[in-house]
Amino acid sequence: MSSIELDHVSKLYANGAYGVRDVDLTIEEGEFVIFLGPSGCGKSTTLRMIAGLESISSGDLRIGGRGVNNVAPRDRNIAVVFQSYALYPHMSVRDNMGFGLKMRGVARPVIETKINEAAGLLGLTPYLDRKPAALSGGQRQRVALGRAIVRDPVAFLLDEPLSNLDAQLRAEMRLELVKLHRRLGRTIVHVTHDQVEAMTMGDRICIMREGRMVQVGRPLDVYADPVDTFVARFLATPPMNLIPARLESRGDGLMLIGAGFELAVPERHRAAYQPHSGREVIFGLRPEDLHEAPQPGLQRLDLTVVAMESLGVENILVGQFGLEPALEMSARLSRHFTAQIGATVPLYLDLTPMHLFDPETTRALPRPSLRLVKP
Amino acid sequence: MSSIELDHVSKLYANGAYGVRDVDLTIEEGEFVIFLGPSGCGKSTTLRMIAGLESISSGDLRIGGRGVNNVAPRDRNIAVVFQSYALYPHMSVRDNMGFGLKMRGVARPVIETKINEAAGLLGLTPYLDRKPAALSGGQRQRVALGRAIVRDPVAFLLDEPLSNLDAQLRAEMRLELVKLHRRLGRTIVHVTHDQVEAMTMGDRICIMREGRMVQVGRPLDVYADPVDTFVARFLATPPMNLIPARLESRGDGLMLIGAGFELAVPERHRAAYQPHSGREVIFGLRPEDLHEAPQPGLQRLDLTVVAMESLGVENILVGQFGLEPALEMSARLSRHFTAQIGATVPLYLDLTPMHLFDPETTRALPRPSLRLVKP
Amino acid sequence: ETITLHALMEDVPETQIIESMLPEFEKETGIKVEFEKIGYGDMHDKLVAQLVSPESYYNVLEVDFLWAGEFPAAGWLEDLGPYVAKSGFDLKPFIPSMLELLGQTKDALPILPMYNYSMGMIYRTDLLNDPKIKADYKAQTGKELAVPTTLADYVELSKFFKAKSDVVGAAMQGQRGDPNAMEFSNYLFSVGGAYLDADHKVVLDSAEGLSALKLYADNIQNGAQQGALSATLDDTMRLMCAGDAFSMVTYWWMLPQLDSQEKCPKVAGKLALSVMPGGHGESGGWGWGIPKNTSDESKAAAWKFIEWVQGKKISVARAMEGHAPVRSDVYTDPAVLAKYPFYKTALDVVASGKSFPIFAYSAQYEDVLGAQLSLAAGGQAKPEEALKAASDGLSQLLAK
Amino acid sequence: MRLAAFADRDWRTGWAFAAPGLLMLAIVMGFPLVYAAVISVSSLTLLRPSLTPFVGLANFVTVMSEPLFWGAVWLTIKYSVVTVAGEFIIGLGIALMINRTVIMKPVYFAVLTIPMAMSPVSVALIWRMLLQPNLGIVNHMLEVFGLPRVDWLGNADFALWTMAGIDIWQQTSFVVLILAAGLASLPRDPYEAAEVDGASPLQQFWYITLPMLRPVAAIAVIIQLINEFRTYDLPYVLTKGGPGASTEVLSFFAYRRAFLGLHLNEGAAASFVLLLIVLGLTVLFFATLERRR
Amino acid sequence: MRHVALHLGLLIVCAVILLPILWVVRTSFLPEAMSYSTHLLPATTVDNYVELFTTTRYGRSYFNSLVVAFGSVVIALPFAAMTGYAFARFKTSGKGGRFAVLATQMLPSVAIVLPAFALFRTVGLSNSLTGLVIAYAALNLPFLIWILMGFFEGIPVDLEWAAQTDGATAWGAFWRIVLPVSLPGIAAAGVLGFILTWNEFLFALVLSGPQTATVPVALSSLQTSNGVQIAKVSAGVVLAILPLVIASRFIQRFIIQGLTFGSVK
Ligand SMILES: Nc1ncnc2c1ncn2[C@@H]1O[C@H](COP(=O)(O)OP(=O)(O)OP(=O)(O)O)[C@@H](O)[C@H]1O
Ligand SMILES: Nc1ncnc2c1ncn2[C@@H]1O[C@H](COP(=O)(O)OP(=O)(O)OP(=O)(O)O)[C@@H](O)[C@H]1O
C-alpha cells in the first residue's frame, strides 16, 4: 500500500526555471530505486516533492494510490535524508536521531534502544551527546542518515546519504541500507553519484537529465542497453568510448569504417544493424571491452598511448588512433599493464557488447539485448 | 617559498577531544597532496589549522618557513573549499566567486573575466545571478570550488570538493584541478574519499587515522606497501582480504597454513619472510589478485560463492573457503564471469603481491617492495 | 456600606496636610477619603478620561483655576449653590477674588476655593541693604536703592544686579506654557494692563501690554539667569535658594520654603515678600468640585467633606501647618499670624491679585500665550507681532 | 487550480499561526484605532462629547492650516532622522564591539541595559537636573575645564539637539540590544570564508555583516523611527515645546490639541497625519532596501 | 592591540552611560536641599528611599510595574512569536498585513488613549492590573511581531522541512525547532517588551488607579507645582534600574553570547 506514483509531475520554480519536467514514474511498494543524473538535473527536487516539501506545479503524486498533492509532509510518513543534512543545530546527536520517533509518540525506552542501535551501526556512539556543530562532515552525514533509519516510515528518501563518507564506511553503510531494506521491506528512493551504489543496491535505476527521466530500468539492463549516448556515457567512469564511424556492407559482412580504422560488426548484431548500412553512426564501446591480450574473436587496434593512470586496482590507458584529428579511446587494463606515453600498443577489442547510436538523435540503434534476464 | 610544515601539531577541542594529534608533515612548495582517512579522523581539522581558522593547541605551523601560528587567515593568502561550502548566502554566484579577488583589490574587468572563465569551466554560467539558496547541492559545491580556483593563492586547501558531483563531472573537475596545478604550480592539499582521485591526482597521499598520520607516501607506494592492516584495508574497495594463517617451513619452501588451506609463499619473498616461520601471521591479498583463469605461477583455491555483485564494469565475488568457521575472500572478476550462489568455483591466486602482517601490532612484516620506481 | 471618597490630588504639601487630617474626618462622619496623588501635569489628562466616562471613579475633584472655565462649560460639575444653601455653609469669609477666580457667577458656584497660589515678589533684603551695592546703584542711576514700585524700576534693578553683582537680578521661569504665561501675567497686571476688559473684550494688544512684554523680554534677556527660557518654578526656586538671584516673581507661600535655615541656609533670614511692583499680581488657586457623573450619596458625602475641610476650624488648623488660605478670617487669625507674620502681606497679595482669563480654553490659551512669549523673549519674534498673535489667539479661543 | 489547493494548505496554517496574535491586536487595538479614526472626522471635543455632526476632513484642514503645524512636521522629521541615524550608527558600533570582546562582556552588557530601564519621563527629569544651566553638574564641569556654560534647553538653536542627544543617550541601548541579538544569530561560516578570501575586519563588516544583518537592522531602524516620531515625553518634561516652537514635535502638537485644546478631534486628525507620514517613510524605506538588494 | 582599542571604545561608551547614572545614584543619597550641589557627596542620607516607600506608594507601584511588565511579556511573546512566524514563513496576509500591524503602533498614544480607556472601562478592566497587562500585551505585539519576524526569516527552511518529515506538525516544528534556534531574537524581543511596558507612561496614567499605578506614574508624581523632588526621583530611578540590570546577567547569555550552533551542512 505504499507505491509512489508520479503522474506527469512538474516543478516550476518561482524564478521561472524548471526543476522537474513531466516526470512519469511508478515506484512499487518495497522497491529500491536509484536516482542518478548530472548535478542540477532535478533529483533532489523530485525527492522533495515526494516528501511533500515542495509544491507540485502540475501533475499528480499518489502514494499508495491516494492522491497526496495536498497532504502535509508529516501525514505522508516518509523519512528523508537531506542533501544538506538539515540537522537540528540545538539538539544533541541523540535528540536529532530521536526526534522523529518522539514526534510520533514512540515510548522513551524504545526510542533509546533504537537510537543506540542506529548509533552503533553508524559508529556514532561516542558522539551521542554532542551538538552537530562539533562533528566532522562525515559524522554529520551519518547523523542525518541515523535520523532516517531509526524510523519505520512508508518510504525512505535518501539524497546522497553517503557522499561524504570514506570508501570503507560507505561500503558498510551500503550493506546496512540493503539489510534495512530487506528487513523492513520499505520503498527506498536513493539518490547517488556512486556507480557501485547505483549498480548494486537498487532494483531499478532512474536516470534523469535536465528535469526529465531519460531511462528507467534494472541496473544491468541500463548498463547493457543505454537508450542514448547520454546514458551511455553517464553510467560509468571512464565513460563509454564514442567514436564517429560509418556503417558499410562489405561482402556479406558489415563494417564500421572511420577515419583510419575498420572494424567488423560481430555476426550476432549484423541483422539488427544491416538496415542502417551506409549511414553515419556513433560507435560505442566501453573501456573494459578493450583487452591487453589477444583472444579469439577480438579485433586488434593499435593505440598510441596519450595517458596512463594507475588507480592501483587497475590502470586506465587513454590512446589515440586513426588519422588526424586523431580519435581517442580509453581502456581499463590490469594493474600490471604498463606502457610509456607515446608508445604504440596493440589492444584487442571485444565488439560483442558494442553499441551504435544515431548521430542526430543520439538514440541507440535497436539491437537484441545481450543481457540475460536475471533469475 | 610556500612549503607548509606541520611540526608536531595537535588540536585539542574545547570539549577535551583531540581533533589532531602530533602531526608532523612537510608539504613542499608546489606539491599536490591528498589527505585520506576515515570519517572523523582529523582531515578537515588539519586543513582548517593550515588555513588559520582553527587555533593550534600545540606544535608549530610554518608556511614558507615562517611561523604562522599567530597569523590571521587573511594574511596567509590561502584558498579554501570548505566541506560545508560556506557560501555567502546573500551574494549571487557571481559575487561569491568574485569576492576573494575583490578583497585583494583586483580590477573589476579582470575579476569579471576570471569569474566567467571559472563559471564556464564549472558549468555555472547560467546560474551566475542566482543566490546559493536557489541552487542544487552539486551546483553549490561547484560555486565553492569556483570561489577557490579564481584566486591565485599561496596554496589551495580543498576539503572534499567533488563529493557531491556526478561521476562524469567529477572526472572533468579532476582533470581541471590537475591542469590548474600544472599551470599555477601552487601547493594543493586535497581531502577526498574517492580512490581514483587519491591515486591519480596527488604527488603524495597522507593517510590519517584518529588524528594521527599513519602513512605518507606516493600513491602507488602506499597501495603496494601499506604499513599496517588499517592502510591495507583502507585504500581500496573491496578492501584487501586479510586471512589469519601460520607461516611454516616445509622442505626448502615456506608455506602459509590456515584452517583448511595451504598456500606456498612465492620464491621472491621467501628470504624476507623466513625469519617469521612458525609464527601466526595475517595474510593479505587484494581482490584483484584472484583470477578466474589458471595461469602459470597462480595457486588454485576453491571458493564457495556467498555473494556476487555485478557492478557492470566488473563483478565482485565473495566466497568462502576452509573449515568452519569458514574464511571469506572477495575477488574482482570480469563482468562476464558469472556463478550461482552456493556453487564452488576454482579461483587462481597470484601471491606475488602478497602481504604479511603481525597479528598483534597489525604492522606489515617487511619485505622488498614490488613497486618499480616511477620514471 | 460606608461611602469612600476618591480624589485625584496633586502631590504637594497642601494635599499632605489635608491627608494627615483625614482620619479625624472619618472618625467624625464615618466617611473614608482616599487621595491618589500624582503630578500636576498628569492630572488633567487623567481627570478628563474619568469625567467623560459614564461614571467617574473620582467623586471629589480638586480643580485648578485654569480648568474652572472648562469643567463647568463641559457640564461635568455639580452646582454647589444648592448644597451651600441646604447646609447653610457660610461663604462670606471667602476672599471674593478667590471665588471669582474659581468661576463663581451670579447663578452658580461650580467650585469652592481650596487654597490659594497668588503671586508676589520675593527679594533679598540683604542685597538691598548692602552699602556697596547701594553706592554703586546710586552712582549709576542717581537713585536710591529701594524696593521697586513700578515694573520698569524692577526690571532696571534686575538688570543692574545682573550686570554689576555676582547674582542675577531675577530668577525667571521662562519655560513655554504655564511658567512663562503665569509670570508674564504679573508683568501685565503690574503695568496696569489686562487681558480682557469689563465687557470681556480682548484688550491685551494695548500699549500697556506691549510695554509689559518688552520689559518681560528685556528682563529675560538682561536680568535673568542663563537658561531662563527653559526654566520652571523648580529651577527658579533652586536658584534663589542657592543665593544666586536677587528676586523672583512667584507664589507667595514659597517664602517659608526659601526662608528656611534647614533647606536654604544661604538665604534664610534675608528674604522678604511684597506685592508685585505696580500693586497687582497674578492670582491663582485650587478649588473643590463634585462631578456630575457619580451617585447622589457620594455627592452628599463629597459635600460633607468639602464643608468640613473648608470650614474655619480645619482651615486654621491647616494654616498652622503652612496652608495657603482662601478665607480672610484665617489670614487674620491671631494664632496663624503669630506663627507666620508675613501672612499679613500675603493677604494683600491675594486680595490684590488679578486673574488670568478664565474660560473653557484657559489651559490652551496659556499655551498659546506661552508660545508667543517664548518667541518674543527668545528674540525669535518681534514683541509687537507676538503680542498681536497672543491677543488674536485669545479672541479666537474666546469665540469658540 | 491544484496549485491553489496546495498553497491553500500553507495559507491556512499561516493564518492559524497568525490568528491569535492578530485577533488580540484587533480586539484590544482595533476599537481604539477605529474610534480614533472616527473622532478625527467628527466634531467631538471634550466640551461637547458628541461625535455628530461628522465634519469630514475639516479637522485635518484646521490642523494643517495651523501655522505651527508644518513647522512641527519638519521638526519631527529632522529630529527623528537625526536620532535614529545617531542611535543606529552608534548602536551598531557598540554591538559590533561587544560581539568581538570575550572578557567583560556581561559587564558591558549590564551597563548598556541601564538607560533602557529608565522611563523617558525620569530620563528627562534627570537630564534637566544635570543640564540645569546655572546649578547643573554639566555646566559646572564645563566651567571647571575653562569652557563657557551652555544654555542647553533655553536656547532655541540648541534645545532640539540637546533633546536629540538625551534621546540618543537613552535609546541607543535598545538598538544595541536588537543588533547584538541579530549578530549572535548570524551563521559563522561566511566569516570563515571571508577570512580566507582576505577580507579585512572592515570589509567583513561591510560585505558580510551588514548585508546579513540587514533584515534585523531594518526592523530595528523602523521601530526606532516610529518611536521617535511619537516622542512626546521628552519635550513634555524638558521644554514643553519651547523655547518658542523650537522643540514642538508633532505628537506634542497633537497632545496639546487634544488635551490642552480640548479638541480631541483635531488631536486625532494631527495624529493620523503623523501616522501617514511614518507609514509612508516605512514603506519607502523597505522599498528602497528591497530595490537595493 | 585591537583588543585594547576595543575595550577602550567600550569603556568610553560605558563612561558616557555611567557617569550621569552615577550622579543620579549620588543624588539619591543626598537630602533634597543639597541635590544640586556640585560637591561630590556633601552629605548622605537614605531618607529618599525610605520616604519613597513610606510617604508615597512607590513600593506598590514597583510591584505593579513588575507584574504588568512580566505579565504582558509572558502573554505577548507567544502571540507575537506565532504571528511573526506566520508572517515570516507563510507570508500570511502579505506585505499589506505586515505594515498594517506595524501601523497600529504609528498613532501617537495621545490619540488612542481615551478611546482605549473607554473600551477598558466598558469591559470593566480599567483600574486593574489585568487591564494593564492586556493593554500592554497588545501595545507590544506589533513591535515584537516585527522583531521576531526578522529573526525567523534568517532560519534555513530546511530545518522545518526536516522536522515536518520527522512527523512534527507545523506547530511542532515551530515550537521545537524554530523557537530554540532563534533564542537570541526571543530574548531580545522579551527584553524589549519588558522595557516598553516598564517605561510606558500615558496608558499607565490613564488606565491605572491608585492601587495600580506603575513606576513611571509614581515618579512623575514627584514633579509637583511646588518643584521637582529630584532626590526622590533619583532614588526611584535607581530602584527602577535594578531589575533589568539583574536580569541582564541572564539575558546576555542568549543575546550576546550567541548560540554558536555554527553551520551544520
Ligand atoms: N568543534 C568541535 N568540537 C569538538 N570536537 C570536534 C569539533 N569539530 C570536530 N571535532 C571532532 O574532531 C574530529 C576530527 O574532525 P574533522 O572534521 O577534522 O574530521 P574529518 O577527518 O574531516 O572527517 P570527515 O571525513 O567526516 O569530514 C572528529 O572526531 C570530530 O568529532
Ligand atoms: N529554489 C530554487 N529556485 C530556482 N531554481 C532552483 C531552486 N532550487 C533548485 N533549483 C534548480 O533546479 C534544478 C534542479 O535542482 P535539484 O536540487 O533537484 O538538482 P539535483 O538533481 O539534486 O542536483 P545535485 O546533484 O547537484 O544535488 C537545478 O538546476 C537548480 O538550479
Ligand SMILES: [Mg+2]
Ligand atoms: Mg540534489
Ligand SMILES: [Mg+2]
Ligand atoms: Mg571533514
